[in-house]
Every structure is written in structure tokens, then in C-alpha cells.
Amino acid sequence: xxxxxxxxLNIIQAASKVFIERGMDGARMQDIADLAGINKALLxxxxxxxxxxxxxxxxxxIKQAFAELLAVIxxxxxxxxxxxxxIHNYLQVITKNPQVTRFxxxxxxxxxxxxxxxxxxxxxxxxxxxxxVFETIRKAMSGPGVRQVDPIHFFMSLIGMCVYPFLARPIxxxxxxxxxxxxxxxxxxxEAVYEMVLYxxxxxxxL
Amino acid sequence: xxxxxxxxLNIIQAASKVFIERGMDGARMQDIADLAGINKALLxxxxxxxxxxxxxxxxxxIKQAFAELLAVIxxxxxxxxxxxxxIHNYLQVITKNPQVTRFxxxxxxxxxxxxxxxxxxxxxxxxxxxxxVFETIRKAMSGPGVRQVDPIHFFMSLIGMCVYPFLARPIxxxxxxxxxxxxxxxxxxxEAVYEMVLYxxxxxxxL
DNA sequence: GCATAGTTTAACCAAATAGTTAAGACATCA
DNA sequence: TGATGTCTTAACTATTTGGTTAAACTATGC
Numbered sequence: 001x002x003x004x005x006x007x008x009l010n011i012i013q014a015a016s017k018v019f020i021e022r023g024m025d026g027a028r029m030q031d032i033a034d035l036a037g038i039n040k041a042l043l044x045x046x047x048x049x050x051x052x053x054x055x056x057x058x059x060x061x062i063k064q065a066f067a068e069l070l071a072v073i074x075x076x077x078x079x080x081x082x083x084x085x086x087i088h089n090y091l092q093v094i095t096k097n098p099q100v101t102r103f104x105x106x107x108x109x110x111x112x113x114x115x116x117x118x119x120x121x122x123x124x125x126x127x128x129x130x131x132x133v134f135e136t137i138r139k140a141m142s143g144p145g146v147r148q149v150d151p152i153h154f155f156m157s158l159i160g161m162c163v164y165p166f167l168a169r170p171i172x173x174x175x176x177x178x179x180x181x182x183x184x185x186x187x188x189x190x191e192a193v194y195e196m197v198l199y200x201x202x203x204x205x206x207l
Numbered sequence: 208x209x210x211x212x213x214x215x216l217n218i219i220q221a222a223s224k225v226f227i228e229r230g231m232d233g234a235r236m237q238d239i240a241d242l243a244g245i246n247k248a249l250l251x252x253x254x255x256x257x258x259x260x261x262x263x264x265x266x267x268x269i270k271q272a273f274a275e276l277l278a279v280i281x282x283x284x285x286x287x288x289x290x291x292x293x294i295h296n297y298l299q300v301i302t303k304n305p306q307v308t309r310f311x312x313x314x315x316x317x318x319x320x321x322x323x324x325x326x327x328x329x330x331x332x333x334x335x336x337x338x339x340v341f342e343t344i345r346k347a348m349s350g351p352g353v354r355q356v357d358p359i360h361f362f363m364s365l366i367g368m369c370v371y372p373f374l375a376r377p378i379x380x381x382x383x384x385x386x387x388x389x390x391x392x393x394x395x396x397x398e399a400v401y402e403m404v405l406y407x408x409x410x411x412x413x414l
Numbered sequence: 415g416c417a418t419a420g421t422t423t424a425a426c427c428a429a430a431t432a433g434t435t436a437a438g439a440c441a442t443c444a
Numbered sequence: 445t446g447a448t449g450t451c452t453t454a455a456c457t458a459t460t461t462g463g464t465t466a467a468a469c470t471a472t473g474c
Contacts, residue, residue, distance in 0.1 A: 007421090022232070025230065026230070026317065028460095038421080041464080044462085044464075102316060105374050105377075105378075110229070123382055145410045146408055156399075160372065162367075165367065167312050168366075171315060174326075175330055188357070193364065196403070196404070201361075202352060202354070202405050237431075247434095248435085251432085252451080257433090
């Protein structure tokens with residue numbers, strides 16, 4: 001007997017890729033089997049239904065994504081340090097697996113597969129984690145020389161600036177001719193977001 | 208003979224709604240017929256295949272979306288006015304039809320249906336439009352008291368801040384318990400983005 | 415060797431869904 | 445009035461795809 005766990009992991013990985021790329025409706029069990037290098041019979045030997053496999057994979061991916069995103073929220077007390085770290089870490093996570101975000105935003109809007117519930121469950125279970133986001137923001141904001149703004153809007157803006165370019169990557173690349181595949185772009189982006197968040201567009205008066 | 212054009216328009220509108228909500232793979236021809244208040248036979252009487260109808264609808268929606276977004280790019284010469292108008296207009300367009308963006312980002316990543324080509328074609332045809340975006344940004348930036356930043360990154364940041372909350376709306380609403388349906392939220396958001404873009408987070412030194 | 419679990423093969427079934435057909439109803443206009 | 449184009453009904457076909465089955469092959473450990 002070979003390692004069934006190996007095959008199972010194999011299947012999960014193949015299913016992850018296919019589901020994330022094409023979504024629940026667009027995914028084909030045959031494609032998953034092919035990508036895993038096995039046949040449909042064995043696929044169903046391990047996982048009874050598409051629905052089951054999807055739930056498993058979606059849960060796994062969402063948990064991992066949120067866990068990663070919460071894990072990289074920095075602890076720095078100084079606001080500038082905190083911002084810098086956050087942007088850097090966040091861009092790292094996104095560029096490592098750029099498709100997961102798009103997948104999540106799409107599938108959650110489809111509703112039917114309880115993705116919302118999966119996320120809520122995870123968030124609630126790790127409630128400390130969510131709390132700490134806004135708590136950390138508020139704490140970091142409390143330093144000197146920082147404007148007090150609504151943490152929620154601040155959070156939205158920050159995430160939006162980091163995430164959006166990679167969501168819209170096909171448009172920006174294919175249509176507007178921007179090459180986003182390079183490390184240089186990510187560095188540039190990090191700098192641009194950092195400066196925007198800190199200084200905005202107005203020239204600041206010299207002391 | 209009744210107005211066949213009326214029925215055709217009816218079909219297009221129903222198809223738009225269903226395709227935008229569920230995507231190409233998730234959409235059902237029966238659902239489109241039902242929503243249009245007709246039967247499948249008549250649906251195929253006017254449009255031969257799902258593929259054809261999808262292409263038609265997708266093209267239409269994408270063109271309209273881009274046209275609207277280009278149309279609301281303001282002409283103001285003063286940077287602060289320009290920014291304020293842009294954010295306001297952009298949020299208006301998004302809130303009027305929040306699903307189109309998500310649909311486009313998803314479908315373009317699927318690639319298979321030439322959506323990329325549709326967008327590129329539109330952008331190239333209206334090339335003046337695209338040019339004017341960055342030209343307008345550059346021009347508005349040239350006013351006094353404004354930092355010179357890469358227009359592309361600036362653009363990404365601006366769009367990201369406006370669009371992201373509505374893309375992630377299900378997560379923010381269902382999971383984090385934020386109510387985004389109110390006009391108040393949109394106003395708040397407008398103000399938050401404006402201030403972030405202009406001032407960033409640092410307290411500015413008094414003159 | 416032989417029991418057992420993992421795996422393949424290939425054919426198959428069942429359900430969902432895209433697409434078709436034919437007959438006729440109904441209105442409009444020449 | 446009757447030709448024409450719009451529309452309905454309802455049954456039908458074709459295709460795709462999820463899911464099943466049974467038989468046999470393979471490797472491993474006892």
C-alpha cells in the first residue's frame with residue numbers, strides 16, 4: 001500500500017488550484033483528477049462529491065489566507081514602522097498567492113456554498129485576531145504626529161491600495177501594458193503605498 | 208407583430224443581470240428566460256447560443272462600464288478639486304452598479320472568452336480617453352503644493368481605495384458587521400479617501 | 415502465499431442543462 | 445382574408461459532467 005495520505009494531499013492541491021482558478025461552477029472533476037495525475041474513480045474513492053471536495057478546499061484556503069494575513073499584522077508600536085511592515089508583509093502574502101483573494105471575493109458573492117459562514121466561523125474562533133487588528137491600528141495611531149482617523153476606513157484604504165493592483169492585474173497588464181511580474185514592481189508599489197499613506201499628495205510645509 | 212426590439216432588449220437586460228451575478232459558468236439559460244418573462248424557445252429564437260449571448264452582454268457591459276468611468280474623469284485644473292470630483296464621481300458609478308467590477312475582474316481572469324480583447328479594443332478605440340486619464344492627472348499634479356508621484360501608482364491607489372470596499376462588501380458586511388448600504392457610508396468613504404489622498408496620516412506642521 | 419488497501423481501467427448511469435422541433439395561437443398589415 | 449412575423453407550449457434531443465460499478469492489477473506486510 002502506497003501512502004494514501006500522499007494521494008489525498010495530491011488531490012487537495014490539485015483541487016485547490018482548479019477551484020481557485022475557475023471557481024465552483026467552472027471547475028471540472030475530470031480536470032482535478034488529471035492535474036492530480038489520477039482518474040476520476042480514485043478521486044471519488046477519496047472524496048464523495050464535488051460539493052464535499054469544494055467545501056474542504058475552500059475552507060482550507062480561506063483559513064490559510066486569513067491566518068496568513070492576520071499573522072503578518074505587525075506589532076510595532078511606532079506608526080511609521082507599523083505601516084511599513086504591514087504594507088511589506090501584506091504585499092508579500094498577496095504576491096505569493098495572488099489568486100486566492102479574487103477567488104474569495106467572487107465565491108463569497110455567490111453565497112450558495114456557505115463561504116460566508118466559513119469566514120465568519122474562522123474570524124469568530126480567532127476573535128482575538130480580529131480585535132487585535134483595529135486595536136493595533138488604534139494603538140499605533142496613538143503615537144505622536146499622527147492624525148486620528150476612523151480605523152475602519154483607514155484599514156479599507158490600506159488593504160485596497162495593496163490588493164487592488166493584483167486583483168486588476170490582467171487589466172493593468174494586458175490592457176494598459178504594465179509589467180507587474182517583477183520584484184521591482186512590488187518594491188515600487190510598497191514605496192508608493194507607504195508614501196501615500198504617510199504623506200498624501202500635498203507638499204508639507206518645512207518646519 | 209409586437210416590438211421584437213423590446214423583447215431583445217428585455218433579454219439583454221435579463222442576461223446582463225444573470226451573467227453579472229453568476230458569471231458565464233454559473234449562469235443558466237433557463238434563468239435568463241425566466242427573468243425576461245419568456246421561454247427558452249424564444250430565447251434561442253433571438254440568440255443562437257449561450258456563448259453568443261454572453262459575448263454580447265459582456266461586451267456591452269464592459270464598454271458601458273469603461274465609458275462611464277472615463278466619462279466621469281473630471282477636467283478640473285486644480286488638483287484638490289480634481290481629486291474631490293474624481294472620488295465623488297467614481298463612488299457614484301460604483302454604487303450605482305456595484306457588481307460589474309467584480310464580474311469584470313473575475314471574468315477577465317478566466318480569459319477564455321476574449322474579454323481581455325474586448326477591453327483592449329475599447330480602450331484603443333477610445334485611446335484619447337485613456338491618454339487623458341494620465342494626462343489629466345499629470346496636469347492636475349502640476350499645480351502648486353502637490354508632490355510629484357508616479358501617475359500609475361497614484362491611479363492604482365485612488366481606484367483601489369474607492370473600489371475595494373465594494374468588492375469586499377460581503378466580507379465587510381457579513382463578517383465584520385459594517386453596514387455599507389447607506390448613503391452615509393458612501394459620504395464617509397468619500398471624505399476618508401479624499402483626506403487620505405491629500406494629507407496622508409502624518410500631522411502637518413502649521414505654517 | 416495471501417489478505418489487504420491503493421490504484422487502474424473502461425464502461426456505464428443519472429442528472430443537469432444547452433439547444434431543437436413542430437404545431438399552433440395571436441396580432442398586424444397589405 | 446391571408447401572409448407574415450412574434451410568441452407560446454411542450455415535448456424532445458444532444459452534450460456535458462458528476463458520480464458509479466466491477467473486475468483486475470499492484471505493492472506491502474504478516
